[in-house]
Amino acid sequence: MTETTTSSALPEKLAGATPEVIARPIRGLSDKAIAWFFIGPTILLLLAINIFPLIWTIWLSFTNYRANRPNAEVKMVGLDWYHRILGDGDVWLAMQTTAHFVVWTIIIETVLGFGLAWLIDKKFRGHGLWTTVILIPMMLSPAVVGNFWTFLYQPQSGLFNYVVGFLTGIDPSSFQMLGSVRLSPWAIVIVDAWMWTPYVMLICLAGLRSIPDYIYEAAEVDRASPWRQFWSITLPMALPFIMLAVLFRGIENFKMFDMVNLLTGGGPGSTTEVVSITLKRQAFESWRTGYSSALAIILFVTVFGLANIYVKALNRVKQR
Amino acid sequence: MKKLLTIASAIGTAALLAGAATGEARAADKQITLCWAAWDPANALVELSKDFTKETGIGMKFEFVPWTSYADRFLNELNSHGKLCDLIIGDSQWVGGSAENGHYVKLNDFFDKEKISMDDFVKATVVGYSEWPKNTPNYWALPAMADAVGWTYRKDWFARPELQKEFKEKYGRDLAPPKTYDELKQIAEFFQGRDIDGKKVYGAYIFTERGSEGITMGVTNVLYDYGFQYDDPAKPYHMEGFVNSPEAVKGLEFYKELYTCCTAPGMTNAYMSEGLDAFKSGQVAMQMNWFAFFPGLYKDPNVGGDKIGFFPNPAGPDGHFTQLGGQGISVVAYSDNQPEALEYIKWFAQPAVQQKWWELGGYSAMKSVVEAPGFAASAPFAPDFLASMNMVKDFWAEPSYAQLMQAMQKRVSDYVVADQGTAKEALDGLVKDWTTVFEDEGKM
Structure with a gap:
């Protein structure tokens, strides 16, 4: 019983210790929204350093682009x-x-x-x-x-x-x-x-x-x-x-x-x-x-x- | 009140003084960065540039990169519009791409304003380092470092009476610096595997490097002399029968024979520094390399002085040429310090500075220096350098030069070093590769 009380008191304690600036926007959010709030930065980072370059490379592979001629006109060359x-x-x-x-x-x-x-x-x-x-x-x-x-x-x-x-x-x-x-x-x-x-x-x-x-x-x-x-x-x-x-x-x-x-x-x-x-x-x-x-x-x-x-x-x- | 005024005036004076000092410090802090390859002449340039700082108050910073990564590093820098380099001593083949892609500042107006005339420089260097399109008065660089491929040899070995006698008995002529490639091969064969002072030595050192430009810069010396041409003079970019002419095929076969018969083991990927090591360690009788290294070799305590001799690239059955090296100095279009960079070029173009440049170990391309009466006697390699600069040819300087270079590196290296296919197949393949490049460029 004591154990249950302690464990349920901990989140409340933590919530109480959360600065008001952070607590205010989070309060009232669903669990799913909070989950997204935490994993969002990681997903954004992955998109920026993995997915975007991959999509960009796929696009480049259909063009005549040359990195040493950035000002030249880029034409689609298909396959x-x-x-x-x-x-x-x-x-x-x-x-x-x-x-x-x-x-x-x-x-x-x-x-x-x-x-x-x-x-x-x-x-x-x-x-x-x-x-x-x-x-x-x-x-x-x-x-x-x-x-x-x-x-x-x-x-x-x-x-x-x-x-x-x-x-x-x-x-x-x-x-x-x-x-x-x-x-x-x-x-x-x-x-x-x-x-x-x-x-x-x-x-x-x-x-x-x-x-x-x-x-x-x-x-x-x-x-x-x-x-x-x-x-x-x-x-x-x-x-x-x-x-x-x-x-x-x-x-x-x-x-x-x-x-x-x-x-x-x-x-x-x-x-x-x-x-x-x-x-x-x-x-x-x-x-x-x-x-x-x-x-x-x-x-x-x-x-x-x-x-x-x-x-x-x-x-x-x-x-x- | 009086005390207050005294304190106020003291603070004011201090502030003024501090302001003036900061202003002076700012003027002295003005600094430009010059980018080049890390090699002997770069050290001479550092020494020379101290005079520029003394005269103008503009500080000089240097960014030198080893030859093997020189093109990669600085072309990346230019392509990304980087501001690292205010001035760049870029390779001769970069001029087309750098001009067309806007990396270099066009210098015509500046030259006109400062009365810098390209007629004051050796013609081949102006065409090779400054002009784009070639043979038009559009200048993107000031010729900075004239260079070409030449040869060094062990004068002390050649002078040995017993070797002289043996060579004469075998070939019916004196053991002397070769005038033709056939003579060079005979001498190389003569020395190959010979025991000299208890050490096994080898005939010749030639360029074989695959990664950047090495083997191309080596093989072209032979190809030009055997009749190789980049394209039909009457029909630009049409290469069939010129790049792969029967004479060019023979030239390529000759380079492979020379590589097979007369080089030291392990020289499968060797360029400038490996050649210097081989020569300095007393491993080879003759060495192909750039004139730029010859002042350093002449000073070498072990193989320099009386022990070293020089000769220009030998002639072949269809001509007498040599591969152009060297670079021009350009102002980078993305630099925030263009006025100071131009100031450097103006200073560098002075005859007195060019004379000192030669004396310190750089190769001036200015006529007043190289055509001066005392020039030929000023260094043992000076006459050969002058002769070489009058017979230079250069690789494509097209915007697509990198792709053209890589194609040749592969084809020639596969044939010469890796023993794959025939010389004809290699050159036919090269025509195919280069044709594709020019077709993609819309030039054919």
């Missing part, structure tokens, strides 16, 4: 840019490069991330320290990572080439990770995997730790082998978490820009030109604002569409 982009071999090549990067980073990060999470979950001595050590790369800024890996990949003085040379006997200065057409896409995959595997590990670890011990105990009573336990308990129960990590990394890597830009700038030639680099070049180097807006919309729709399909699949797995 011209979309038509050109979808028939542009260079854009498709950039899409292929992006797909190569996304697919391989996801495979490597998922396998290594899950493996590390599985090991850490064994709670061996010092596992806390190792977890912290493993997490360090993802705490670094991509700009820092890009810069120091550029040094590590130096053919004549870089540590990476030296280690490869030491382990394989190959002359360290005989190959270049960033300058070679064949190796540069893999150089980027290696750096991304180094940086973001810990992130996947963290999500997988959360998944593994959410599996109740009694399920394993029941399996052991049923004399299930460790392999069987892994396939029938660990993997299915951690799968939603793994899928979530894949979703996050997929979206992130589809729009990867900073690290690629720092490591290779899209080169040599256009070998590592992922689609975000193409977009930047069209928007801020060639100043084709209309064209780049159309490309941005195509990318948005692609990522949004794929993510939606994936989320549906994820929900199905969770409901199993």
Whole structure:
């Protein structure tokens, strides 16, 4: 009884403490109106920084507007840019490069991330320290990572080439990770995997730790082998978490820009030109604002569409 | 009452004095900002501009940006009508866009009023840096920093008797600065992978950078000499058979051969600073770079002085040209300090200031400086600079130059560095890209 009195007295106390200037306009408003009053600023902010730019970009994608000619007459070009982009071999090549990067980073990060999470979950001595050590790369800024890996990949003085040379006997200065057409896409995959595997590990670890011990105990009573336990308990129960990590990394890597830009700038030639680099070049180097807006919309729709399909699949797995 | 009057007069005097002091401080506070790239000549300009402040009381502030982000940064600034720069030393190719988009103040009336004549400046720099449309008397900048592509070489290596002997036996001529691109390639091959003083060295350093303008500024030196032309002189903007002529194709193939045979490993995305590093560290025998860097290289304690030599861009089978660099100085149309900015241009256009500019390490484009009897002897690279300025050609200076540049960067880089397709395919693709740009512009 006392508790009820206290809790009902608190709003009254707070209402009493509200300055008259604020209290007067609010008094008499419905709950719905007050709710709108509180969430209104956030919605306005979202509209201003997310929705308006999106609508503006959609509009620009139908025009010949160029940001470097703000005084020029803006003409509607209809679907011209979309038509050109979808028939542009260079854009498709950039899409292929992006797909190569996304697919391989996801495979490597998922396998290594899950493996590390599985090991850490064994709670061996010092596992806390190792977890912290493993997490360090993802705490670094991509700009820092890009810069120091550029040094590590130096053919004549870089540590990476030296280690490869030491382990394989190959002359360290005989190959270049960033300058070679064949190796540069893999150089980027290696750096991304180094940086973001810990992130996947963290999500997988959360998944593994959410599996109740009694399920394993029941399996052991049923004399299930460790392999069987892994396939029938660990993997299915951690799968939603793994899928979530894949979703996050997929979206992130589809729009990867900073690290690629720092490591290779899209080169040599256009070998590592992922689609975000193409977009930047069209928007801020060639100043084709209309064209780049159309490309941005195509990318948005692609990522949004794929993510939606994936989320549906994820929900199905969770409901199993 | 007397005391009151004394206090009142003291307050009044103090107020007057304070007011006068504030006024003086305001005059001294007048300051203009000059925007340019961060490189050696910019430091010389800072030194030179101290005289301007001394003479006029107008303070100078500088905004220097590394070359790799120079265009991005300042074109963004101009496009957004920013007020950061009162004066800008903008790249030669920006003049068309900046004139048509109203970023620069037209200087004709000012030049007439101040008796600044464009006839006092080297013709190529006036056309390259100041005029839009080209070859018309419409001036948007004062030629500020004349520049072109030239070459440096290791004079001390070339002078070694054992290398001289070996080279003569192999090629039947002296090991000397090359006059043609074929000779340059032979010398580069001769040095490639050679052991000099216990260190592996490489033949030549050439531009390969992809992001901004590097590889284009390098490859055009060869293309011009092999007969490449931007368009049909009789039919502007018609490029078929000029950009992708058989001669131009051979020129592009030559650049790739030079890149493949004779450059150091890892030089897949290299421009000015990488070239300077390669030369200063004793890695290469010959280096392609802008004349602007040569005063600094000549002073370098390790590779400068007697160890360094200079030569202009070699000739090719169809001509002898070099890529124009350099910039003009313009007044930004959005500046609130246009009178002070114009005052700077007036001061900068004086022959004495231009002479000091050259002495400090800048490259004057004024005839009274570069055609003075003592100019050729004033620096070891001065004769080659003069020769180069008489054979310069420039990239498109159209309002759509950025798009034209990016197209060429991609096509050439994909072929030369990434080994994709053939030279013919690269240049055919370039004609297609440039045609699309000019069609979109309504020029074709």
